[in-house]
Amino acid sequence: xxxxxxxxxxxxxxxxxxxxxxxxxxxxxxxxxxxxxxxxxxxxxxxxxxxxxxxxxxxxxxxxxxxxxxxxxxxxxxxxxxxxxxxxxxxxxxxxxxxxxxxxxxxxxxxxxxxxxxxxxxxxxxxxxxxxxxxxxxxxxxxxxxxxxxxxxxxxxxxxxxxxxxxxxxxxxxxxxxxxxxxxxxxxxxxxxxxxxxxxxxxxxxxxxxxxxxxxxxxxxxxxxxxxxxxxxxxxxxxxxxxxxxxxxxxxxxxxxxxxxxxxxxxxxxxxxxxxxxxxxxxxxxxxxxxxxxxxxxxxxxxxxxx
Amino acid sequence: xxxxxxxxxxxxxxxxxxxxxxxxxxxxxxxxxxxxxxxxxxxxxxxxxxxxxxxxxxxxxxxxxxxxxxxxxxxxxxxxxxxxxxxxxxxxxxxxxxxxxxxxxxxxxxxxxxxxxxxxxxxxxxxxxxxxxxxxxxxxxxxxxxxxxxxxxxxxxxxxxxxxxxxxxxxxxxxxxxxxxxxxxxxxxxxxxxxxxxxxxxxxxxxxxxxxxxxxxxxxxxxxxxxxxxxxxxxxxxxxxxxxxxxxxxxxxxxxxxxxxxxxxxxxxxxxxxxxxxxxxxxxxxxxxxxxxxxxxxxxxxxxxxxxx
Numbered sequence: 001x002x003x004x005x006x007x008x009x010x011x012x013x014x015x016x017x018x019x020x021x022x023x024x025x026x027x028x029x030x031x032x033x034x035x036x037x038x039x040x041x042x043x044x045x046x047x048x049x050x051x052x053x054x055x056x057x058x059x060x061x062x063x064x065x066x067x068x069x070x071x072x073x074x075x076x077x078x079x080x081x082x083x084x085x086x087x088x089x090x091x092x093x094x095x096x097x098x099x100x101x102x103x104x105x106x107x108x109x110x111x112x113x114x115x116x117x118x119x120x121x122x123x124x125x126x127x128x129x130x131x132x133x134x135x136x137x138x139x140x141x142x143x144x145x146x147x148x149x150x151x152x153x154x155x156x157x158x159x160x161x162x163x164x165x166x167x168x169x170x171x172x173x174x175x176x177x178x179x180x181x182x183x184x185x186x187x188x189x190x191x192x193x194x195x196x197x198x199x200x201x202x203x204x205x206x207x208x209x210x211x212x213x214x215x216x217x218x219x220x221x222x223x224x225x226x227x228x229x230x231x232x233x234x235x236x237x238x239x240x241x242x243x244x245x246x247x248x249x250x251x252x253x254x255x256x257x258x259x260x261x262x263x264x265x266x267x268x269x270x271x272x273x274x275x276x277x278x279x280x281x282x283x284x285x286x287x288x289x290x291x292x293x294x295x296x297x298x299x300x301x302x303x304x305x306x307x
Numbered sequence: 308x309x310x311x312x313x314x315x316x317x318x319x320x321x322x323x324x325x326x327x328x329x330x331x332x333x334x335x336x337x338x339x340x341x342x343x344x345x346x347x348x349x350x351x352x353x354x355x356x357x358x359x360x361x362x363x364x365x366x367x368x369x370x371x372x373x374x375x376x377x378x379x380x381x382x383x384x385x386x387x388x389x390x391x392x393x394x395x396x397x398x399x400x401x402x403x404x405x406x407x408x409x410x411x412x413x414x415x416x417x418x419x420x421x422x423x424x425x426x427x428x429x430x431x432x433x434x435x436x437x438x439x440x441x442x443x444x445x446x447x448x449x450x451x452x453x454x455x456x457x458x459x460x461x462x463x464x465x466x467x468x469x470x471x472x473x474x475x476x477x478x479x480x481x482x483x484x485x486x487x488x489x490x491x492x493x494x495x496x497x498x499x500x501x502x503x504x505x506x507x508x509x510x511x512x513x514x515x516x517x518x519x520x521x522x523x524x525x526x527x528x529x530x531x532x533x534x535x536x537x538x539x540x541x542x543x544x545x546x547x548x549x550x551x552x553x554x555x556x557x558x559x560x561x562x563x564x565x566x567x568x569x570x571x572x573x574x575x576x577x578x579x580x581x582x583x584x585x586x587x588x589x590x591x592x593x594x595x596x597x598x599x600x601x602x603x604x605x606x607x608x609x610x611x612x613x614x615x616x
Contacts, residue, residue, distance in 0.1 A: 042456060045490055046455070110361050132369065137553060147372060147585070245462065261462070
């Protein structure tokens, strides 16, 4: 069969498929139409608000005239590849968010473990306190960090009063430690939520058996619980790392570490106006996130992923 | 063989074991000397206090800043370690638009809430059907579609950047914000509604309604959707609250007045006093606390898509 014939055959197949979906005669075709109708609103929005802007981003990154988006040029990509600033921003982002993710997931395991295994007083209050920061945008997290660690901050002034040093020297809100705390503040609740979903499914009988057979608590956790929650840890790591990459408000206000989102904002600020470079960074970012998520999800059962 | 040998060896080497005769001719071994347990492992003695300590610290770090900010919104001054001069409502009056106009947060918040409501309604329209399709049917590329729907693949900053260039006329308008919020927050709606659907026997429900003569659209709208009302409500609350304070996308997109709530907070970080800002942020805290209260009431575990069983 020639290429043209096989192409024609597949076009015909698609046409028949579309026609039977639009005018179904069998129950199977009717079901297919239902699925199509149900998915249509989402696809319409995703196209208008997601896919088309993304295509525009591609066009922007290869435009010669960055104001009117005309002409073709690979200037932005060349800048991105050759200038060491961008490599530094990429490295800054990966190690910083990676470290924040590791810390957040470890703390998330501890919180989820305690909430599931121990009998806590005021458990609902603890749950509310742990889930509360999910609702806080980065900008409010930054305000809270300043309220605690800034020059007028509560923690700063308390330490200053105890040690007798000046509060201005102690203020760490706009140092990298303050930013790190802000990241962990946003990420621990997200990691915890995923892990609580996993912990709810842990087989407690196996743990009890291990304990009664003489395993210590640590051995029980390491050899029984940990293997069971491993998919949850992987899912939490994926979600936390993605959320950490997307943090913008916190770093915009605190300005202490150049990560990718801040760099995108700088590229379109007055003075350094390079929307083509911003678009190229944005594309690298999106491609990285999509690849990372899909590769990561290969190691995880999809039904364990919750936000 | 070794299984049989095991108890014999133990009884022979056991300390102070004496056979008692039983009425049925068998014998019972009783240990005279109490069994002395080996010292408990380090993790058994220290593990729980250590983990509890870490978790207490985490909970404190997560909640103390919020509480302190809320409390200091009622204080007169925050110089020194603790805020002083309680109780004054001056900052709340400023924020609510009754005093200093500069910090009146209400116009921006009202604008944000209106847009969030629009995004929420749009989210019900797009989120409930796809959540149903993904839960009820098996079809080609279902897993991929599932990932696309529940994982926000485009971050707010990048989406905002692209949005303004793609729709120069409408991207910055309320309509553009509604579309953007809807897409960015749709995973929360899809996930909550999906978990609601997963707990129901959808096939049976649908077949009962169909066999009683309801058409398929009617079955979906009057039988299936009402059964998922708690999930839909939870999804609405979460998407609405999150959209009300969305910053990343809004900051890249918005240019006009009134400033949406989060952008307003950002613009006033330098010229507002700390207490005014605390009051402005506290308005949002109150919103989130009421959202969490309603969510716990309808069976969610706090501000999350996970539901209590």
